[in-house]
Amino acid sequence: MPREVVVAEGLTKVFDGFKAVDEVSFRVVEGEVFGFLGPNGAGKTTTINMLITLMKPTKGEAWINGYSVLKEPDKVRRSIGVVFQDSTVDRELTGWENMWIHGVTYKVPRDVLKRKIVDLLGFVELDKYAKTQVRNYSGGMVRRLEIARALLHEPEVLFLDEPTLGLDPQTRAKIWEYILELKRRTGMTIFLTTHYMDEAERLCDRVAIIDHGKILVVGSPEELKRMIGRDVVYVKAFDERSAKMLIGEVARRGLALSYASPSSNVVSFTVEDAHSFIPEVFEVSSRLGVHILEVKYSKPTLNDVFLHLTGRELRDESGSWMDFMRARMRRGFRRG
Amino acid sequence: MLDFNTVYIMAYRQIKRFFRARSRVIGSILNPVMWLIFFGLGWSSLFKAPMAKIMFYGLDYMSYLAPGVLMMTIFMSSFIGGVTVIWDKEFGYLKEVLVAPVSRTASIIGRALGETLTAMLQGVAILIAVLLIAPLLNPLGAPLALAVGLLVALSFTSMGITIASRMKSMEGFHMLVNLIMLPLVFLSGAIYPIDNMPLWMKGIAYVNPLTYGVDLARWLLTGVSQMDPVFDLTLLLVLTAVMIAIASYAFNKATIE
Ligand SMILES: Nc1ncnc2c1ncn2[C@@H]1O[C@H](COP(=O)(O)OP(=O)(O)O)[C@@H](O)[C@H]1O
Numbered sequence A: 001m002p003r004e005v006v007v008a009e010g011l012t013k014v015f016d017g018f019k020a021v022d023e024v025s026f027r028v029v030e031g032e033v034f035g036f037l038g039p040n041g042a043g044k045t046t047t048i049n050m051l052i053t054l055m056k057p058t059k060g061e062a063w064i065n066g067y068s069v070l071k072e073p074d075k076v077r078r079s080i081g082v083v084f085q086d087s088t089v090d091r092e093l094t095g096w097e098n099m100w101i102h103g104v105t106y107k108v109p110r111d112v113l114k115r116k117i118v119d120l121l122g123f124v125e126l127d128k129y130a131k132t133q134v135r136n137y138s139g140g141m142v143r144r145l146e147i148a149r150a151l152l153h154e155p156e157v158l159f160l161d162e163p164t165l166g167l168d169p170q171t172r173a174k175i176w177e178y179i180l181e182l183k184r185r186t187g188m189t190i191f192l193t194t195h196y197m198d199e200a201e202r203l204c205d206r207v208a209i210i211d212h213g214k215i216l217v218v219g220s221p222e223e224l225k226r227m228i229g230r231d232v233v234y235v236k237a238f239d240e241r242s243a244k245m246l247i248g249e250v251a252r253r254g255l256a257l258s259y260a261s262p263s264s265n266v267v268s269f270t271v272e273d274a275h276s277f278i279p280e281v282f283e284v285s286s287r288l289g290v291h292i293l294e295v296k297y298s299k300p301t302l303n304d305v306f307l308h309l310t311g312r313e314l315r316d317e318s319g320s321w322m323d324f325m326r327a328r329m330r331r332g333f334r335r336g
Numbered sequence B: 001m002l003d004f005n006t007v008y009i010m011a012y013r014q015i016k017r018f019f020r021a022r023s024r025v026i027g028s029i030l031n032p033v034m035w036l037i038f039f040g041l042g043w044s045s046l047f048k049a050p051m052a053k054i055m056f057y058g059l060d061y062m063s064y065l066a067p068g069v070l071m072m073t074i075f076m077s078s079f080i081g082g083v084t085v086i087w088d089k090e091f092g093y094l095k096e097v098l099v100a101p102v103s104r105t106a107s108i109i110g111r112a113l114g115e116t117l118t119a120m121l122q123g124v125a126i127l128i129a130v131l132l133i134a135p136l137l138n139p140l141g142a143p144l145a146l147a148v149g150l151l152v153a154l155s156f157t158s159m160g161i162t163i164a165s166r167m168k169s170m171e172g173f174h175m176l177v178n179l180i181m182l183p184l185v186f187l188s189g190a191i192y193p194i195d196n197m198p199l200w201m202k203g204i205a206y207v208n209p210l211t212y213g214v215d216l217a218r219w220l221l222t223g224v225s226q227m228d229p230v231f232d233l234t235l236l237l238v239l240t241a242v243m244i245a246i247a248s249y250a251f252n253k254a255t256i257e
């Protein structure tokens, strides 16, 4: 039996009568990369805050590395490394100084610490910028520094809250590389959150899909996609009424496993075999006299899983322009 | 048992940050020198009459003002230093501190100590300037006056930390500085005596810890004081201890919610 490094049982957080996290239970075993995938406001950060002892759960309990977050917060804190969603570095200090202060705080022996700072800054390719004040770093460099810093005291489990939020595609790829390299080299247990399905797919051994504070499903990306069917067929009808008619007839004949409607005149069907379903859907449409504008099909993605579980789309793929701008603006405001 | 490792590293951070902010270093020394020169020299030329000397307990105005400016410098610098906890909230660093497996009391004492040391550095610079400008002062009292400055710095850093721990955002920061700092300076006897103030102002002056620091420093540097120096010292010691305890309590309660 592999060791369970993170165990959550019925974690619940209520803010002024609003349930941000609702009876969340899950287990993360040693060496696993476990991800929370969910849209903004799903309760990902709040869950992390409870796991890392910064917020008291309203109800429920969690154990990190065998220690209770309620009763043994100090031991929990010693077991974890955290990269927060918003940066937590000291911008007036250099990268090296940020690392040094962290290492001394966590009581890493000074000679070991000096060596590890060099190693880890090398690992995230910041060695050239060790003596530069962090205020001159780019967003991606800050994130890399924070990853290096969180590893300094060799935690049992690393928490990454939206590790690539607001970063450009190249930087995102770099951060993915570090995380995968970390997993390969050290077998580090990692808990991460994201609202990018490609990120969850790429990095996670297992994913929990979370929405409105509740875990909807847990499984490997493969399992989750298999769960909804082999193929996903998108049909764009002439208008909402024709889309509704199509859905009705497909459902009556039992041609699809499930359907969801991401926008008024578009229907997404999950099916066993797109090749036999597409002729059938055309047959249905001509029988109903309904006009089909467009048909396409693909293997399911985690976005489809989310769509078929909730009826809504997860956010766009990572690197969207809006996300990037939003994060930029937030950083800009903060500096001012 | 106090965790000295944490005290040390948090003090280290504050000192590093202080020297990194060059404008703060220069400003913190320039500001009191300006007071001494423009305020001090300006008024002393007016206060030449013998009547004026009686007002300032037999001191010329410059000698009266000098210990006050010394304490004012240390007070302002340490209070603002304490309030910078709000910056850590705003820029996220507070979370890095709160999630660390160390005692929060130790980290807040380290922080207070770091700010205190930087305030003392400015105190030394001002003291040298003061001894040059107001030559009637007793240089032998200088080291002890600095020790008094240390207590003042510790208590006001702690007060700053307490206030910042309870603040939600930086919005109120400037108002706070003007609403708390300036009155505390004016109502401390640092730049004019408190004896003839309206009663309500006097009341505030007597609960202002700075009053006792100023009085004690003036006694050490000029031999003149309004209160019993032993009383000053006792009160200052007690107030400092209380302020540190409150700050540590407030910081232990600080959450990110
Ligand atoms: N301190 C707080 N006070 C009140 N509501 C909060 C607080 N923190 C988060 N929330 C609310 O809880 C919900 C979940 O937030 P969060 O955990 O940050 O979501 P995510 O990280 O998945 O985007 C949101 O609706 C958010 O507005």
Ligand SMILES: [Mg+2]
Binding pocket: A044, A045, A046, A085, A161, A162
């Ligand atoms: Mg979040």
